Amino acid sequence: MASLVSHPDEVRVVSRRFGQGATDIDRYIALDGYKAVRKALTMQPDEIISSVKDSGLRGRGGAGFNTGLKWSFVPKQSAKPKYILCNGDESEPGTCKDRLIFEHDPHSVIEGVMIAGLAVGAQAGYIYIRGEYRYLLEIMQKAIRDAYAKGFLGKNIFGSGRDFEIYWHGGAGAYEVGEESALMESLEGKRGIPRIRPPFPAVVGLWGGPTVINNAETLASVPHIVLGGAEWFAKLGPPKNGGTRLFCLSGHLNKPGVYELPMGYNLKKMIYDVGGGIPNGRKLKAVVPGGSSCPILTADEIDVSMDFDSMMKAGSMLGSGGLVAVDDTTCMVKFALRIMKFYQHESCGWCIPCREGTDWLKKTLTRFHAGAGVKKDIDNIQYLSENMLGRTFCPLGDAAAMPTISIVKKFRKEFEDHLDGKPCPFEKAGAEMAMAD
Numbered sequence: 096m097a098s099l100v101s102h103p104d105e106v107r108v109v110s111r112r113f114g115q116g117a118t119d120i121d122r123y124i125a126l127d128g129y130k131a132v133r134k135a136l137t138m139q140p141d142e143i144i145s146s147v148k149d150s151g152l153r154g155r156g157g158a159g160f161n162t163g164l165k166w167s168f169v170p171k172q173s174a175k176p177k178y179i180l181c182n183g184d185e186s187e188p189g190t191c192k193d194r195l196i197f198e199h200d201p202h203s204v205i206e207g208v209m210i211a212g213l214a215v216g217a218q219a220g221y222i223y224i225r226g227e228y229r230y231l232l233e234i235m236q237k238a239i240r241d242a243y244a245k246g247f248l249g250k251n252i253f254g255s256g257r258d259f260e261i262y263w264h265g266g267a268g269a270y271e272v273g274e275e276s277a278l279m280e281s282l283e284g285k286r287g288i289p290r291i292r293p294p295f296p297a298v299v300g301l302w303g304g305p306t307v308i309n310n311a312e313t314l315a316s317v318p319h320i321v322l323g324g325a326e327w328f329a330k331l332g333p334p335k336n337g338g339t340r341l342f343c344l345s346g347h348l349n350k351p352g353v354y355e356l357p358m359g360y361n362l363k364k365m366i367y368d369v370g371g372g373i374p375n376g377r378k379l380k381a382v383v384p385g386g387s388s389c390p391i392l393t394a395d396e397i398d399v400s401m402d403f404d405s406m407m408k409a410g411s412m413l414g415s416g417g418l419v420a421v422d423d424t425t426c427m428v429k430f431a432l433r434i435m436k437f438y439q440h441e442s443c444g445w446c447i448p449c450r451e452g453t454d455w456l457k458k459t460l461t462r463f464h465a466g467a468g469v470k471k472d473i474d475n476i477q478y479l480s481e482n483m484l485g486r487t488f489c490p491l492g493d494a495a496a497m498p499t500i501s502i503v504k505k506f507r508k509e510f511e512d513h514l515d516g517k518p519c520p521f522e523k524a525g526a527e528m529a530m531a532d
């Protein structure tokens with residue numbers, strides 16, 4: 096079980112029931128649980144969608160798309176059943192927030208799925224949890240069972256005359272099935288590779304029916320919007336970036352942990368104040384702001400607001416909220432290699448630029464870091480990565496390319512310092528890298 100941290104600047108919305116025993120359904124109800132779905136049952140579907148749209152809630156899974164807008168793309172009439180999918184695959188390195196929601200507040204996810212269902216006219220939802228979170232699956236299974244036992248799920252929910260079923264599903268441990276269409280393939284019992292789009296899931300998704308897929312944190316935010324109102328939620332963050340975010344702070348920090356802060360919180364403050372700064376008197380060298388797929392920022396680029404639009408302007412992304420601080424003992428060539436090892440391992444192998452590109456990059460970076468690099472390799476690493484960008488079936492290829500391009504661009508000198516058979520200057524100096532191979 097993950098331990099909880101706190102900071103005075105936190106604004107607890109999604110995490111307000113963490114540590115409160117809310118896995119117990121009666122305790123959840125005592126803490127205002129299932130009030131939002133009862134309210135949603137009295138609302139028109141369009142009213143729910145408008146409220147979520149106006150709240151400025153943007154997807155917490157990575158892309159940051161406006162949630163209400165996404166829901167509005169689902170056709171009102173459909174010959175096939177519609178579905179709500181909760182994406183709890185959570186595999187992006189640096190990201191570890193959905194697990195806390197499943198662990199401490201599983202009913203908020205159930206409620207979010209139900210409200211999304213009422214909004215788009217779906218009568219079934221799936222909660223997909225990554226295979227490595229086996230202990231969380233058990234918590235979620237119990238929560239679903241308890242909700243059925245109370246009559247909150249199944250036929251005639253809350254005596255409303257409406258039906259809603261929720262199923263859980265455990266993944267088998269592949270990063271790629273976090274990608275929305277690969278997740279649908281996986282749920283259908285097939286190999287977890289993405290689907291070609293269009294058609295998009297809102298029109299043709301799971302089992303061919305219109306489907307909404309949202310991240311677990313996105314869905315857990317929805318009941319709070321329904322109860323607190325769109326305006327309240329929108330005002331917690333900057334324009335078009337409503338609410339709070341579970342930021343996962345890790346790497347070289349004195350106080351790592353998951354903190355719920357308003358959207359738009361200053362990154363520098365997040366590192367030095369909330370995260371307690373860099374241990375052992377070392378200096379910050381770089382920051383991964385939102386998970387391993389985001390372009391890296393240097394220590395001079397961190398006076399920036401942590402919201403989707405500001406991060407885009409700063410040349411990176413807010414992603415899935417996984418902030419990794421990197422101190423000055425870290426070799427950035429080895430850091431790039433570590434990231435590439437992950438993507439090479441996780442590439443599903445379907446398309447050539449990703450399958451071959453990640454493998455070439457891993458091999459080149461391995462050789463380069465071992466001291467057998469030549470000057471031309473540096474440009475080749477850059478060129479290869481740039482040629483993967485936008486040329487793959489799903490964004491995993493981009494996710495591998497983007498951090499690599501930024502590391503070569505911003506830390507070229509460190510690559511040059513490895514040339515001519517020189518050993519890695521960081522390992523030579525005896526400075527240990529914090530990351531394991």
Ligand SMILES: Cc1cc2nc3c(=O)[nH]c(=O)nc-3n(C[C@H](O)[C@H](O)[C@H](O)COP(=O)(O)O)c2cc1C
Pocket residue numbers: 153154155156157158159160162182183184185186187270271272273274275276308309310311313314489490491
């Ligand atoms: C390779 C890959 C892995 C992904 N993994 C996750 C994941 O673990 N969890 C998640 O919510 N979204 C993940 N996504 C994003 C999903 O495709 C999708 O955009 C998201 O679930 C939509 O939910 P949201 O709008 O609430 O963010 C991943 C995307 C890619 C390309």
Ligand code: SF4
Pocket residue numbers: 271288289441442443444445446447449450487488489490491492493
């Ligand atoms: S980009 Fe990579 S993970 Fe995505 S479909 Fe292509 S090979 Fe598979």
